[in-house]
Each structure stands twice: as structure tokens, then as C-alpha cells.
Amino acid sequence: MNLETPKKFRGLVNQAHQVAEHYFRPISRKYDKAEHAYPKELDLLAALLDGMNAGSPDAIGATSASKRGASFEPAQGNTNGGNLAASKRGAAREQQEGVKNGGNLSALLGVMELCWGDVGLLLAMPRQGLGNAAIAAVANDEQLGRFGGTWAAMAITEPGCGSDSAAIRTTAVKDGDHYVLNGEKIFVTSGQRADAVVVWATLDKGLGRAAIKSFVVEHGTPGMSVTRLEKKLGIKASDTASISFSDCRVPAANLLGSPEIDAQKGFAGVMETFDNTRPLVAGMAIGVAKASLDRTRELLHKQCKLDYRKPLLSVSHAEATLYRLEAEWEAARLLTLKAAWMADNRLPNSKEASIAKAKAGRVANEVTLKCVELAGALGYGEDELLEKWARDSKILDIFEGTQQIQLLIVARRLLGKSSSELK
Amino acid sequence: MTADIQGRALAMLNRFAQADWPDRLKLRKPVERLIYSGSRASFRAAAQRAGQASKTPRAADADALFDLTLSDEQQMLVTMLEGFASEVLRPLAHAADEQAALPAALLNQAHELGLTHYGVSEALGGMAAERTTVSNALIAEALGKGDLSLAAALLVPLSAANCIRRWGSPAQQAQWLPAFIGADLAPLMAIAVNEPTPLFDPQQLATQAKKRGKHYLLSGEKCLVLRGLDAGQLIVAAQAADGLGLFIVQAGAKGLQRSPEPAMGLKAASTARVVLKNVKVPLEARLAGERFDYQSFLDHAGLAWCALAVGTAQAALDYVIPYCNERVAFGEPISHRQGVAFMLADMAVELDAMRLMVWRACARAEQGLSFQREAYLARLLCSDKAMRIGTDAVQLLGGHGFTQEHPAERWYRDLRALAIMAGGLQL
Numbered sequence: 032m033n034l035e036t037p038k039k040f041r042g043l044v045n046q047a048h049q050v051a052e053h054y055f056r057p058i059s060r061k062y063d064k065a066e067h068a069y070p071k072e073l074d075l076l077a078a079l080l081d082g083m084n085a086g087s088p089d090a091i092g093a094t095s096a097s098k099r100g101a102s103f104e105p106a107q108g109n110t111n112g113g114n115l116a117a118s119k120r121g122a123a124r125e126q127q128e129g130v131k132n133g134g135n136l137s138a139l140l141g142v143m144e145l146c147w148g149d150v151g152l153l154l155a156m157p158r159q160g161l162g163n164a165a166i167a168a169v170a171n172d173e174q175l176g177r178f179g180g181t182w183a184a185m186a187i188t189e190p191g192c193g194s195d196s197a198a199i200r201t202t203a204v205k206d207g208d209h210y211v212l213n214g215e216k217i218f219v220t221s222g223q224r225a226d227a228v229v230v231w232a233t234l235d236k237g238l239g240r241a242a243i244k245s246f247v248v249e250h251g252t253p254g255m256s257v258t259r260l261e262k263k264l265g266i267k268a269s270d271t272a273s274i275s276f277s278d279c280r281v282p283a284a285n286l287l288g289s290p291e292i293d294a295q296k297g298f299a300g301v302m303e304t305f306d307n308t309r310p311l312v313a314g315m316a317i318g319v320a321k322a323s324l325d326r327t328r329e330l331l332h333k334q335c336k337l338d339y340r341k342p343l344l345s346v347s348h349a350e351a352t353l354y355r356l357e358a359e360w361e362a363a364r365l366l367t368l369k370a371a372w373m374a375d376n377r378l379p380n381s382k383e384a385s386i387a388k389a390k391a392g393r394v395a396n397e398v399t400l401k402c403v404e405l406a407g408a409l410g411y412g413e414d415e416l417l418e419k420w421a422r423d424s425k426i427l428d429i430f431e432g433t434q435q436i437q438l439l440i441v442a443r444r445l446l447g448k449s450s451s452e453l454k
Numbered sequence: 455m456t457a458d459i460q461g462r463a464l465a466m467l468n469r470f471a472q473a474d475w476p477d478r479l480k481l482r483k484p485v486e487r488l489i490y491s492g493s494r495a496s497f498r499a500a501a502q503r504a505g506q507a508s509k510t511p512r513a514a515d516a517d518a519l520f521d522l523t524l525s526d527e528q529q530m531l532v533t534m535l536e537g538f539a540s541e542v543l544r545p546l547a548h549a550a551d552e553q554a555a556l557p558a559a560l561l562n563q564a565h566e567l568g569l570t571h572y573g574v575s576e577a578l579g580g581m582a583a584e585r586t587t588v589s590n591a592l593i594a595e596a597l598g599k600g601d602l603s604l605a606a607a608l609l610v611p612l613s614a615a616n617c618i619r620r621w622g623s624p625a626q627q628a629q630w631l632p633a634f635i636g637a638d639l640a641p642l643m644a645i646a647v648n649e650p651t652p653l654f655d656p657q658q659l660a661t662q663a664k665k666r667g668k669h670y671l672l673s674g675e676k677c678l679v680l681r682g683l684d685a686g687q688l689i690v691a692a693q694a695a696d697g698l699g700l701f702i703v704q705a706g707a708k709g710l711q712r713s714p715e716p717a718m719g720l721k722a723a724s725t726a727r728v729v730l731k732n733v734k735v736p737l738e739a740r741l742a743g744e745r746f747d748y749q750s751f752l753d754h755a756g757l758a759w760c761a762l763a764v765g766t767a768q769a770a771l772d773y774v775i776p777y778c779n780e781r782v783a784f785g786e787p788i789s790h791r792q793g794v795a796f797m798l799a800d801m802a803v804e805l806d807a808m809r810l811m812v813w814r815a816c817a818r819a820e821q822g823l824s825f826q827r828e829a830y831l832a833r834l835l836c837s838d839k840a841m842r843i844g845t846d847a848v849q850l851l852g853g854h855g856f857t858q859e860h861p862a863e864r865w866y867r868d869l870r871a872l873a874i875m876a877g878g879l880q881l
Contacts, residue, residue, distance in 0.1 A: 032522060032528075032588050032817045033518040033520060034813060034818075035821075037520055038517050131519075132520050136520060341655065341657070342655050342656075354831070354834055358811070358834045358838075362807035363807070365810035365811065366803075386802065389799070389803055390803050437799075438796045439792070439795070439796075442792075445775055445802055446798065448795075452790055454790075
């Protein structure tokens with residue numbers, strides 16, 4: 032058993048940390064102020080990352096968490112925690128010779144470091160969007176080739192549907208070699224800046240989740256238009272667009288995955304992406320929380336000794352708070368590493384991905400808010416980045432499934448309940 | 455010439471084979487299968503280790519991958535002990551709590567498990583290899599699933615063996631350890647650290663050890679000593695002129711008084727108060743291993759309590775899940791309500807967090823890496839979350855949870871100990 036970062040990733044982690052410290056941090060406040068301005072500095076960095084990705088299978092970025100080559104069914108959730116853990120241990124043992132630390136873990140480690148720099152800038156990175164992760168996860172070979180250099184955003188949420196993605200109203204109707212899309216999407220990260228958008232739409236509203244498919248829609252496709260850019264609490268460097276589709280004709284070849292409506296596994300295929308991306312969002316939370324913790328400890332170094340020795344009840348309240356936040360942070364970090372490790376080793380990790388996201392999301396929000404409080408007026412002021420991180424962190428407990436959605440997923444698996452029983 | 459490690463492992467398995475409880479538990483077949491697959495790997499490893507016979511802890515394996523997989527041997531241990539916990543410990547737990555005593559029959563059954571072998575080094579005839587901390591934590595976690603208080607009581611001999619192996623000099627190890635793996639019951643040595651003072655800090659002991667010629671004179675008061683009344687010796691933590699130390703004290707020594715100290719929980723471990731007044735202890739009775747480190751001793755103790763709590767918290771979660779699925783209110787199982795379901799989800803989240811924090815600290819400890827920070831944070835998190843899980847388990851059972859019809863109220867009382875206990879156990 033070993034829970035340390037393997038040596039082979041140390042170069043990557045260091046590289047990501049350098050980018051975070053020397054590339055993101057210096058422009059962090061600039062793009063927090065200049066909402067909707069494109070951080071042009073990212074182009075150079077993206078080119079660099081593309082080069083690194085091409086050169087190394089373990090490089091940082093959204094696509095390296097892809098499940099390519101791995102194929103497993105999501106766990107059927109009728110076992111309790113203990114049994115599930117035992118069966119996983121059994122499964123893991125079988126392939127003990129070949130325990131893997133692969134793309135999921137390396138992407139996670141990279142994301143943690145980069146978000147120590149700036150979450151908003153990471154989200155704004157060209158060609159690193161969630162749409163790219165979706166393409167990497169479910170596209171066929173022809174599509175992979177065609178969308179290789181494309182920067183793809185992801186469009187799921189609608190004005191009338193948030194976490195309840197089965198209630199999607201955007202429709203896709205087959206017409207010859209095309210699908211015709213109609214509907215309204217909101218909260219599309221980099222929706223305006225990206226080259227294309229992966230749009231979730233239903234082939235048949237009456238058939239529920241199984242009929243939901245995703246389509247790659249390229250910017251400039253007639254019928255697609257960006258209708259507004261949101262002004263937000265945080266992650267202002269990352270643009271959030273509303274996009275409307277009006278008789279937008281998309282080539283049928285741009286449908287990701289199977290065009291058939293399979294009641295058994297249609298939606299599972301779409302949801303599978305989340306098992307890989309949730310740990311990454313958890314990783315963002317861990318990164319920004321670490322930034323706050325590090326800076327707060329620097330500011331309080333005279334008041335708080337932090338020698339991990341004195342009982343919690345015998346140190347100052349500020350010191351005890353820092354200890355507690357660090358313990359929660361460490362817990363979130365380990366849960367997230369576990370979820371990514373399971374994905375690398377092809378162990379079904381739906382529950383663990385949600386556990387990681389739930390824990391990391393709420394911990395990051397608590398840590399960053401508490402750090403502002405600990406640093407007092409310094410923390411609240413714009414001379415420090417603490418107040419910014421406390422604003423940035425909130426989204427991490429919301430997007431890619433809110434805290435409450437993650438808890439629902441975990442609870443359903445624990446209890447063996449369907450979504451119609453435990454709503 | 456020391457006995458062959460493989461021979462010793464076989465002797466231990468033989469004791470398991472002779473016991474009758476594995477049949478009652480229908481555990482024999484699975485364990486046999488595991489032994490077959492596990493023995494190949496672990497015996498091979500044992501043979502390799504015997505060839506190396508290195509004295510220093512192995513340096514951390516820098517190329518090691520992140521890996522949460524249990525070894526075959528660890529998996530075998532866990533399967534065996536989880537069966538023991540659910541089939542032997544759990545049924546005895548209620549009465550043991552009520553009578554505040556360990557059932558005598560249980561001591562023999564526990565002896566058959568041969569757990570103390572994991573506390574005695576291979577050179578002295580035991581099974582403790584260079585890396586034992588994670589295995590010890592897994593033992594505690596598995597037993598804790600049965601009952602925290604019984605598990606703590608059963609871990610006292612293994613803890614004493616670990617303590618002497620890790621912190622004693624070679625002479626002290628040779629003097630004390632062989633008895634722990636003999637055919638008879640292991641000697642009962644209780645570890646006494648806690649003192650009856652609010653905001654107790656185990657680094658600031660009131661108990662003093664004053665050097666007088668060839669002896670130390672120990673004076674002070676120790677509380678909540680697990681199995682303190684039955685112990686033949688006590689390992690007492692005290693402040694000496696040259697630092698904090700551990701002293702092996704005969705329980706019958708002049709000036710040493712023991713009395714029962716019943717508490718909120720941990721009742722099966724029959725906690726005791728010990729008063730020392732100028733108790734004369736020979737100089738050689740102070741644990742004097744080259745690498746003696748009082749802080750590390752405390753950390754190994756804290757992690758033992760954490761590992762127990764992980765097991766008990768898992769037991770609590772496993773217990774309330776079927777209850778919430780079966781209990782109907784307003785025409786539906788209560789588990790269909792988010793107010794209930796979210797509490798369960800939170801229990802699962804924090805339980806897994808506790809486990810990973812403990813595993814990481816233990817894995818670092820056995821790799822020879824610093825682990826004071828990790829142990830401290832694990833202790834902090836586990837104290838907090840285990841109590842949360844304990845109180846939520848009672849809450850989810852409602853009024854029934856408040857009664858002794860269900861084990862939740864006992865777990866609630868036992869889990870409160872986690873933030874309080876210093877020493878007592880040792881991984």
C-alpha cells in the first residue's frame with residue numbers, strides 16, 4: 032500500500048506548479064477584473080501544453096483523463112459499502128501485477144497544481160474544455176481524427192433544467208444526413224471562445240434519459256448563436272455563454288456514441304464521462320483550497336506554530352482552525368486520488384467519483400471562506416487573492432453536479448435505490 | 455539459530471486449523487483458499503527477507519505507485535478477522551458492555567487468532583516484518599467492526615508487544631517478547647499514558663520518574679488504563695529528568711494502587727485508575743531502544759484508535775442502511791427522504807476519508823517516512839467524524855437508537871473515547 036505521489040509524476044507536478052506560479056498567478060487579478068476579456072496569454076501556454084501532450088502520454092490536460100481503451104459497465108448499485116469495497120479489493124488483487132497510475136491520476140495531479148494558480152484561467156484554457164474530455168471519452172476513431180485539434184465546450188444545462196439533465200428540452204430531429212437542433216443552452220463554459228460545442232439534446236422527449244445524445248456543433252453552423260455572456264461571482268477569466276439553436280443542422284456524423292435509443296444503457300454512456308471528470312473538478316477544488324491554506328499560513332506564521340504536536344484544545348482557536356481545515360483538505364485530496372486511481376485501474380468508480388466531488392467541493396468552499404476570515408481585513412481586500420479564491424471556489428460545489436446531486440448518487444448506491452425511489 | 459519463519463507461520467495456521475469457530479463461521483473454506491494463494495506470495499517474501507536480514511528500516515520506495523490494494527496476506531487477515539468480528543465479537547458485545555468485563559472464553563478464541571505474532575519480530579520467532587503498521591491498522595479496523603470496546607481489549611497484548619519491539623532495547627525485546635508468542639495466553643501488559651486532568655497533553659505529564667541510584671521512583675496518577683486491573687505489568691509513561699519515557703512496572707509493586715474506573719464506554723476493556731507513589735522501578739525497566747521516540751509512540755497509539763474507529767464507524771453505517779430501508783414512515787421507507795439519505799451519504803463520505811487518512815499515515819510510518827503530520831491530521835479528522843457518525847447512527851434509528859435494543863448507543867459511547875485516549879494501544 033502506498034498513498035504517496037509516485038516519482039514518475041513529480042516532473043509533471045513540478046511543471047504544472049511552475050505554470051501556476053509564474054504564468055497564472057501574475058495575470059490572476061487582471062482577468063478577475065477584466066471579465067469577458069480573452070486571456071490572450073493562454074494561447075502561448077496552450078500551444079506549449081499541446082506540444083507536451085503530443086510528446087507524453089501522461090501530460091496534463093482534459094483529454095488525458097480519457098477512458099479510451101477501458102471499457103467497463105458502471106457498477107450496479109445494490110451492494111452496501113463493505114461488500115462493494117471487498118469486491119473491488121478482490122478485483123484489484125487480480126491485477127496486482129499491473130497496478131496502474133495512468134492518465135486519470137496524472138491529469139488530476141496536473142489540475143490540482145494549475146488550480147493552485149488560478150481556477151478561472153485553467154477553465155479558460157483552449158482545447159482543455161469538458162467538451163474535449165467528452166470527445167476523448169466517447170468519440171469513434173473517425174471523429175477523434177476530425178475533432179483532433181478542436182477546442183470543444185460542453186452544453187448541458189438549460190434555463191429549465193440544471194442537475195436534472197434527463198429533463199433536457201433541446202431536441203434533435205433526424206433529417207437525412209443531418210440532425211436538426213432546437214433549444215436554448217446556458218452556462219456553457221468557453222461557449223463563445225471554443226471552436227465547437229458538445230450539445231446534449233433529446234431524440235425523443237417521451238423516452239427520457241435513454242434518448243439523450245450529444246452532438247458536436249461547430250461555431251459558424253447556421254442556426255447557432257451566442258445570446259449572452261454571464262457576469263459571475265468568480266472564475267471571471269472563464270467565459271460563460273448562453274447559446275441558442277434554431278433549426279441548426281448538424282451532420283449526423285457529429286453525433287457522439289451510438290445513434291440508437293437503448294433504454295438499458297443510453298444514458299449511462301453519457302453519464303460515464305462524469306466518472307472521469309468529477310475527480311478532475313474535485314481536483315480543481317483541492318488546488319484552490321491549497322492556495323488559500325498556503326497563503327493564510329504565510330500570513331499567520333507568527334501567530335500559528337503548526338508543529339502537529341500540541342492537542343487541538345491547547346492551541347489558539349486560529350491554529351486549531353488551520354489544523355482542522357488542513358485535515359479536511361487532506362481528506363478531500365485522498366478521496367479524489369482514490370477515485371482517479373480506480374478509474375486508471377478500471378474499477379467502477381461512480382460512487383467514489385461522487386464522494387470525491389462532494390467532499391472536495393464543500394471543503395474547498397469552507398477552506399477558502401474561512402481563510403478570508405482568518406486573514407481578516409487583509410483577506411477581504413483585493414490586495415490579496417484570498418477573497419478571489421473564496422469567490423472562485425463556490426462554483427466547484429455546483430457545476431459538474433452540485434453537492435446535493437453527489438450526495439444523492441452516493442446515497443442511491445449505498446441504499447440500492449433507483450432515482451425514482453430516492454428522488 | 456532462530457526457527458524458520460515459514461515453520462512459524464505454519465504453526466500459527468495450525469492453531470487456526472484446530473479451532474472450532476472457523477467452522478461455525480463457515481470461514482474455513484474461504485480462508486483455506488486465501489491461504490493457498492496468500493502463502494505462495496508471503497512465504498516467498500519471507501524467504502527473501504530471511505536472506506537479507508537487514509537491521510535498518512527499508513528506505514521508502516521512491517518508484518512505488520499510488521496503490522490502495524491490500525497484499526494477499528493482508529486480505530487474508532482482514533477476511534478472517536472480519537468473520538471473527540461479526541460472528542464472535544458482535545454477539546458478545548452487549549453482555550460484555552453490561553458486565554464491564556471480557557468473557558473468559560473470548561480470551562482463548564482470541565489467542566487462537568495468534569495476533570500477538572504480528573507484534574514480535576521474526577528474529578524472535580514472531581511474524582512482524584519490516585513493514586507492519588498497515589497490517590496492524592487493518593487488524594484493528596477489522597476487529598473494530600465487531601465492537602470497539604472488545605476490540606480495544608483484545609488488542610492490548612498485541613499493543614504491548616508492538617511497544618516493546620519498537621521502543622525496547624534488544625535485551626528488553628529478548629526478555630519480554632518470546633512470552634507473547636508462546637503456547638499460553640500472552641502476558642497482559644497495559645499501557646498507561648492518560649492522566650485525570652482536563653485539557654490533558656501527553657507531552658506534559660504530571661507523572662514523574664526520579665532517578666535514585668539503580669532505580670527510578672515513579673509517582674503520579676494514570677487513568678482509563680485498558681484492562682489495568684488484570685494486567686501483570688504496566689507500561690507507564692512518565693517524565694524523567696532527561697525526557698519522557700516508558701517504564702515497565704510490575705502491577706504488584708509496592709506503592710502502586712489500582713481501582714476500577716468505569717467510564718461512558720470502553721466498558722468491556724475494564725478501564726482502571728492507577729496511582730503510583732514512589733514506585734521503585736529498576737533502571738533496566740525503562741524502554742531503551744536506540745530509536746526511542748515518544749512522539750512517534752503517541753502517534754502509533756493515536757492511529758490504533760483511529761483504525762478501531764474506522765471499523766466501528768463502518769459497522770454503524772452497515773447497521774443503519776438496512777434499518778432505513780426497512781423502516782416505513784408516511785407510506786415509504788425513510789431512506790426515500792433526502793433528509794435521511796443525505797445523512798447516510800455523509801457518513802459514507804467521511805468514513806472513507808477517515809480510512810484513507812489512517813492508511814496514509816500508517817503507510818508512511820512503515821515506509822520510514824515522517825508521519826507525525828499525517829498522524830495528527832488523521833487523529834483530528836477521525837475524532838471529529840467518528841463521533842459524528844456515532845451520533846448520526848443513533849439519530850437515524852430514532853428513539854430505538856437510544857435504547858440498548860440496538861448497538862448504536864454503545865458505539866456512540868465508545869466512539870466518544872477517540873478524542874480522549876492517549877496511548878493505551880500501539881500499532
